[in-house]
Amino acid sequence: MMNLQDSFLNHVRKENLPVVIYLVNGFQIRGLVRGFDNFTVIIENDGKQQLVYKHAVSTISPVGNITIMQPEKADKKD
Template sequence: MTKPQINLQDSFLNQVRKENVPVTIYLVNGFQLKGIVRGFDNFTVILEYEGKQQMVYKHAISTITPFKPISTSFSEMAK
């Protein structure tokens, strides 16, 4: 029996979205965006900061850093 595939990206983004955890998104060009993830799909992330929303294409994202540690289901399954 095989283990179910864990989608770390979706799990992480969903957790910061549900918990309203502020994040810093680092783009491949070095630019930084701060805000709260309001939604995402296969290609984009909706980020809100100071009441304004912006859509960021995932191919432009290098790293996403939450302002606090995130507890997700993949943390327990990795043990």
């Protein structure tokens, strides 16, 4: 089973959704997620790719709205 972080990154990667990555030092990186692993994210902007270490990331925000998780439905028990 894929974890929430991987589900989010995989969704924005597959859909080519632009994101803003906010680093812990306040710097912002905008672009498209091209790949990721347990420790890094590859983001592309203007044809240039950057390797960003996840430990330096505070937040990743998609430019638009996305839905990763569907609301859970309450199970009826008789």
